[in-house]
Amino acid sequence: MRELSRDLFSPRDGAVLDLASLDVLAHTADELLSASLAARWPGCNALVLQGLELVGTPSPSGPPGSVRPDANSRHALVTPGVAILSDRLGRKHVLTVQDEIHVPWPDASGPRVRGVLSLLASRAEAVSEGGIAVARESLEVKVGFVKPGQSDQVNLLAIAQATGNGQDWATDVARVLQPEHDVVRTLLKRFERLEQSVWKAEPEGAVWDRQILGRSWVRYQTVAASALQAARMQLATQATTTLERVRVMRELRLQLERSVERTATELLQLVGPVEGAGPYGAVATTR
Numbered sequence: 701m702r703e704l705s706r707d708l709f710s711p712r713d714g715a716v717l718d719l720a721s722l723d724v725l726a727h728t729a730d731e732l733l734s735a736s737l738a739a740r741w742p743g744c745n746a747l748v749l750q751g752l753e754l755v756g757t758p759s760p761s762g763p764p765g766s767v768r769p770d771a772n773s774r775h776a777l778v779t780p781g782v783a784i785l786s787d788r789l790g791r792k793h794v795l796t797v798q799d800e801i802h803v804p805w806p807d808a809s810g811p812r813v814r815g816v817l818s819l820l821a822s823r824a825e826a827v828s829e830g831g832i833a834v835a836r837e838s839l840e841v842k843v844g845f846v847k848p849g850q851s852d853q854v855n856l857l858a859i860a861q862a863t864g865n866g867q868d869w870a871t872d873v874a875r876v877l878q879p880e881h882d883v884v885r886t887l888l889k890r891f892e893r894l895e896q897s898v899w900k901a902e903p904e905g906a907v908w909d910r911q912i913l914g915r916s917w918v919r920y921q922t923v924a925a926s927a928l929q930a931a932r933m934q935l936a937t938q939a940t941t942t943l944e945r946v947r948v949m950r951e952l953r954l955q956l957e958r959s960v961e962r963t964a965t966e967l968l969q970l971v972g973p974v975e976g977a978g979p980y981g982a983v984a985t986t987r
Contacts, residue, residue: 727791733784745792753871755776756770763863763972766870767860769810771867776802778803778843779800780799783797786821787839788854801843805845811862812867813845814864815846817844817859820841870977874941877945884945949967953984
């Protein structure tokens with residue numbers, strides 16, 4: 701049988717605290733954060749845990765969480781919050797922002813600019829007041845705008861991105877939301893309206909024409925209503941990441957297309973145009 705091993709930090713009286721031992725201790729936080737991210741969102745390098753939201757009025761269009769910043773403001777306003785960030789080496793760190801952040805818009809067009817509002821993390825060596833090297837580094841984070849094609853860097857966390865209509869910004873890009881959050885509550889209300897639409901729908905659609913579920917239209921409506929209720933229970937009972945909310949809506953769309961297709965079309969209207977939907981574009985494009 702092949703053996704696998706790794707170093708563990710194990711302090712005890714009389715033991716030498718060498719550099720290798722300190723390295724094991726230093727990497728503990730990164731390993732815990734990386735494992736947590738991998739379990740909830742494989743491949744994710746950064747995630748907003750709380751707050752860090754672009755301030756604006758809720759938008760009537762665009763994907764869930766879209767806001768419309770003040771068109772006359774010269775700064776984007778970001779709320780305090782907490783996030784997991786990666787540095788250039790991919791090591792994970794927790795950042796806590798205690799005050800609002802005012803970020804100047806990159807040009808005179810203000811909120812109409814095309815870009816991604818982001819946090820960019822890097823590490824810098826720290827020195828004592830006497831210039832003596834110390835066993836620590838500082839995490840330096842810049843807040844600003846990058847072009848859409850530059851938003852996939854390992855040490856970058858997207859807070860919001862322009863949807864492309866010159867007014868709205870999608871904020872649900874990479875974040876955890878609690879069931880009580882306004883974005884989740886709005887989604888739940890929209891799912892309730894979709895369920896009402898299911899029971900009002902007339903027998904129609906390719907699935908009905910082929911009699912996939914039989915000749916009783918109530919059976920098709922029941923399948924669709926059950927899928928909507930399951931989606932609501934998922935979002936209403938636990939904190940979810942953006943990826944998990946996208947997965948719920950994607951599977952919901954597939955279930956609706958197999959029962960009441962008209963409601964599936966109405967669900968896609970919640971996402972808006974694919975080109976400005978960010979992660980929610982997968983709801984409309986994945987089969």
